[in-house]
Amino acid sequence: MRNSTTMSEQRESESKTVRKITSLHSISHDKDVDGLNSAAIVWRYAKSKGLDFSVTLTDYGAFEPVFSAIASRRDTLIVVSDLGMDDTILDTVVTSLTRAISQGCKIVWLDHHHWSERAIKAILALPNKPILRINHDFCAAEIAHKVLLPRDEISAELARIAHDTDFNLRELDGATALTDAVSVIRFSAIDHREDVSDALYPVLLKLAEKGLEGVWDDTKKKFIDALLDKRVDHYRKDKAKKMRKALAGHCDTIIHDRLVRVVEIPSGVTSTDMGTFAAKPENLHLDGKSLKVADLLFMLSQGGMLGIRRGHDTVLCNMVAKQFNGGGHPFAAGGEYGLYEDFQAVCDDLFQTLSKSTDWLVQDDAQ
Numbered sequence: 001m002r003n004s005t006t007m008s009e010q011r012e013s014e015s016k017t018v019r020k021i022t023s024l025h026s027i028s029h030d031k032d033v034d035g036l037n038s039a040a041i042v043w044r045y046a047k048s049k050g051l052d053f054s055v056t057l058t059d060y061g062a063f064e065p066v067f068s069a070i071a072s073r074r075d076t077l078i079v080v081s082d083l084g085m086d087d088t089i090l091d092t093v094v095t096s097l098t099r100a101i102s103q104g105c106k107i108v109w110l111d112h113h114h115w116s117e118r119a120i121k122a123i124l125a126l127p128n129k130p131i132l133r134i135n136h137d138f139c140a141a142e143i144a145h146k147v148l149l150p151r152d153e154i155s156a157e158l159a160r161i162a163h164d165t166d167f168n169l170r171e172l173d174g175a176t177a178l179t180d181a182v183s184v185i186r187f188s189a190i191d192h193r194e195d196v197s198d199a200l201y202p203v204l205l206k207l208a209e210k211g212l213e214g215v216w217d218d219t220k221k222k223f224i225d226a227l228l229d230k231r232v233d234h235y236r237k238d239k240a241k242k243m244r245k246a247l248a249g250h251c252d253t254i255i256h257d258r259l260v261r262v263v264e265i266p267s268g269v270t271s272t273d274m275g276t277f278a279a280k281p282e283n284l285h286l287d288g289k290s291l292k293v294a295d296l297l298f299m300l301s302q303g304g305m306l307g308i309r310r311g312h313d314t315v316l317c318n319m320v321a322k323q324f325n326g327g328g329h330p331f332a333a334g335g336e337y338g339l340y341e342d343f344q345a346v347c348d349d350l351f352q353t354l355s356k357s358t359d360w361l362v363q364d365d366a367q
C-alpha cells in the first residue's frame with residue numbers, strides 16, 4: 001500500500017517539469033553570530049515569499065546526519081549559509097542533495113570560507129540550477145543580505161552586526177553582547193547534552209522577527225530576556241577570571257624584534273575572546289606587574305589547536321599560521337600544533353620555528 005503510493009508520487013514528480021516550491025529549509029552555522037544572523041535573514045526571506053520555514057543549525061563534523069535528513073525533502077528551497085564544504089563527505093552531501101532535487105527541491109549555498117575546486121564543481125553540477133555564492137570579502141550574513149533581501153532594513157542591520165563580530169571590529173555593543181549570548185547558549189547546551197539548534201531557536205526567532213531589537217535593548221545595554229542577561233553577565237565575569245589566569249601563565253620571548261607570547265586557552269573561552277582580551281593594556285596588570293601587549297599571541301588549546309592573533313600590525317598571523325598547517329587573515333588565523341604534555345616545550349618549539357623565517361614580519365617601510 002505504502003509502496004504503491006510512493007511509486008505513484010515518484011512518477012508524478014518525474015512527469016512534472018515545473019513544481020512549485022512550498023517551503024524553505026535553512027542550514028546554517030551554529031557556532032557564531034554570522035551563522036545565526038544568516039539564518040535569520042534566510043527566515044525573513046522565507047516569510048517574504050510565503051514559504052514554510054524550518055532550520056538546522058550545525059557545525060563541521062555533523063554534515064552527514066544533517067544532509068542525510070535533507071534527502072527526503074520535497075518542493076523545498078534548501079539554503080545553506082556560513083558553512084564551507086567539508087570535502088571528506090562531499091559525496092554524501094552531493095548524493096543527498098541530488099535526491100532532494102529529484103523531489104522538486106532547489107539549492108542555494110551562500111558562504112565565505114575557502115572551497116576546493118572539486119567541491120565548487122560538484123555543487124554547480126547539481127541539477128535544477130543551483131546557486132552558489134562564495135565571497136571571501138564579506139561575512140555570510142552580508143552575502144545573504146545582498147543575495148536574498150538587498151532592500152530589507154532589518155537584514156541590513158543583521159548583516160552589519162555579523163560583520164562587526166566576524167571581522168572582530170567590536171564597535172557595536174549589541175554585536176559583542178550577541179556573540180557572548182551565542183557562546184553562553186552553545187556551551188550550556190553542549191554541557192547539558194541538549195541540541196544546540198533547539199537552544200538557539202528562541203533567539204533566532206526574535207532576530208528574524210525584529211532584528212537585534214528583538215533581543216537587545218541598546219539604551220539600557222541589556223538583553224530583553226532578564227535571565228539571558230544574567231547568564232551573559234555571569235559568563236563574562238567568569239571568562240575574564242579564566243583569561244586573567246591564563247595570561248598569568250604566559251610564556252614570552254622576543255623574535256626578530258617582535259614580542260611573541262604563548263598562553264594556554266581555557267575551556268569555554270574562544271580564541272577571539274582571548275585575543276581581544278589580551279590586546280588591551282588594561283587587562284595586562286598581573287600580580288603587581290604590567291605586561292606589554294604582545295605583537296603576536298599564540299593560544300594553545302588542550303587539543304593542540306593554535307589560535308593566532310596580533311596586538312600590533314607588526315606581524316602577519318596568516319603567514320605564522322602557514323608554519324603550523326593553518327591559515328587565515330593577517331589579523332587572525334589558526335593552525336595546529338598537535339597533542340602535547342609539556343607547555344614549556346611547546347613554547348620553545350613554536351619560538352624555534354618562528355625564528356627560522358621572517359615571512360611573518362610586517363617590514364616597517366616608513367623609516
Ligand SMILES: [Mn+2]
Nearest residue numbers: 034035082140
Ligand atoms: Mn562566518
